[in-house]
Amino acid sequence: MNTKNNQIKLNMVAVPATKGKMDDKFRSLIETIKKTTGFKLNFYEAATYDEAIESLVNGKAHIAWLGQSAFHKAVKKVELDSLAVPSGDDESIYRTVLITPHRTKISSPNDLKGKRLILTEKGSTSGDLIPRHILTQNGLNPDISTNFSKVIYAGSQKEAAIKIIKGEGDVAALSDVNLKEMLKNGILQKKDIKIIYESKPIPGAPIVCLKNLNTDVKEKLRKAILEAHKFGAVNGYGTHIEHYESPQEARLDFLKAYLKPQVGIKALAVSLGLLFLTILVSLHLKISPKVIFSSFSYFSDIIGRMMPPDFSDLWNLVISMVETIEIGFLGTVFAVLISIPISLMAAKNITKSKFLYYPAHLITTFFRAVPEFIIAMILVISVGFGALPGVLALGLHTMGFLSKFYAEEMEHVQIGPIEAIESTGANWFQKITYSILPQILPSFMGNTLYILDRNIRMATILGIVGAGGIGYRLQSAFRMFKYPEVSAIIIIIFVTIFIIDIISSKVRHSVK
């Protein structure tokens, strides 16, 4: 910087991104800066990327355009301030494209293994660093010798394109800015090449200056560049530069592109859909708040008739309750006994044959699908009233659940311990007892206890279809309009289930 004669003299350097053409690219911008600031600004293109960095380090240049890669390299060597960043339509400053000769079978980066890769110049962003990054992301790091049979540096993008036409390589990496130019002036023909990949837009590289430049000078420069578009076309390296913006603004724009709406349209649609469905279903079933409120009077009437509870036959009621608990217990034992072999057949990692797997699944699904109520009704008709149809109905229905639970637990065990036991030469049974059983035991116990708890609760109702226990008493009390006895039975059931609930949750916690 030279302030003699009151005129400030500055040098601006650019990296040779398009060799010999950088002067053209920046000419109108430079002229505008000169006019608005009154500085003497000398622009020159460096011979290499490193030379451009060097001239900033030794103070020869004060301002620079370095492209992305040299910029990142330069900030490690010299303190720089970013003056402005080019901005165009949707940030599309430039993209890296991969091209191949038109007649090859290559259609995506996945087909490139073992081919000859052409890059332009070591260290160039669009012709070396970005393509390397893209290829590495596709599992084809060019530094690993097995990925490409040859990696050629052509020297320039034009040379790289010519090598593709001549068939001296299979794929070349270019910037789309250069590609368009070459297609325009006839170096390349559209019919000769194929574009197999286009990168995301690569954000424009900033115009930078030395950090220790005079603050006033820096501000004048920044203002001149940011307002250059008001004085005619601006240009620089890239296709659609409309204007330059401050680095902060550019950063914000860059980040804004990654914003997404917070409430997903899907979530909104699902919630609205559910609301609509609820209203529709209520209308179809003719359920409205009015109907619900008017039914309260009938409800309070029956409650009134049930009071006070009649415990005169308490002893017999308790015996029926005990019978109910016994039905639930036996039903569970029955279910567990059948579930163990069936779950072994239904667990994918244990069973070895499809002829076991599919029938086992069919059986469990069937008994899960048929409610115990219906099973009990059928059994009452065939084996008669009493506890037996209750036990069988509960056993069969919950077998459907338990087998599924057990099988899923077995499928989700860790493979490591099984492999370890297998590698000791243990047999099939030993494998199950030593590696699978210990892993599933806690949840096995938990699920079984849950089913026991549930079966006792279900057994109280099963009596209604004639399958024994307190449910049978409940149903006959209803039939004979003995409402006070009904309420007594309900109280007994409630107390029993309350106690069973406490015991069952305590036991389940203790096994986990």
Add this chain to the structure above:
Amino acid sequence: MVIVSKLKKVFPDGTVALDGISLKVEEGQFTVLLGPSGAGKTTLLRSINGLVKPSNGDVTVDGIKVIDENYRKIRTLVGMVFQHFNLVGNLSVIKNVLSGSLGTHQKWWSNLFLFPKSYRIRALDLLDRVGLLDKAYNRADELSGGEQQRVGIARAMMQEPKVLLADEPVASVDPTNSSNILSLLRDLCKEKKVTVLCCLHQVDLALQFSDRIIGFTNGKLIFNDKTSNLNRDSLRQIYDETSVEGMFFGSDMKTPDISHIQWKE
């Protein structure tokens, strides 16, 4: 600034984790707490944001005493990075980062996972800094360990803390990632002038990244000085010799061979 004075912590089972420790952590410094496991590093760290209640003595952060009434205030000032990352795996990466700002964003709609735009831009900015902008909308549990810890750091920085506590931040990360993560943590904190207190058990990493080292053993302060003043003797004191011998005990022992004995079954 963090001031710890005569801090003592005795756990219910009688273990003395901290035995009357006093120290001052200078603003903007990267301080590493060094010591063998069980030395009391984690307990000290956790007593700074009130996750552990001291039995005696007290801690002040930025002039505010760490006591029950001040917990919320303290916790907005103090960020934390955990050994096991502690991300919410089912939430997206960006939501995890945004959750760092819950101490200041307390509108009712924060519970619907909604955040102001300025917050979301800041979260994206931090994610870009830690190199994970492209994964902002991935589920957090899809990320590798090293990536998850970088999200953990972004979450802590989202809080704009004055003090950052890092509890073994690289213990669950592979060695090549360890120095990347520590330098990221160091650079971000230097830039935003955040005071860092970091537990580490790797001496080499502590030497490489810290401005100051505080060495402990058995709940007592052994060393508290600039990193450059740490020498072999002080290291030996921190990792006291009995425990060093213990490490080699197994290999030196000759146990009698019983494999040839004939047993009657």
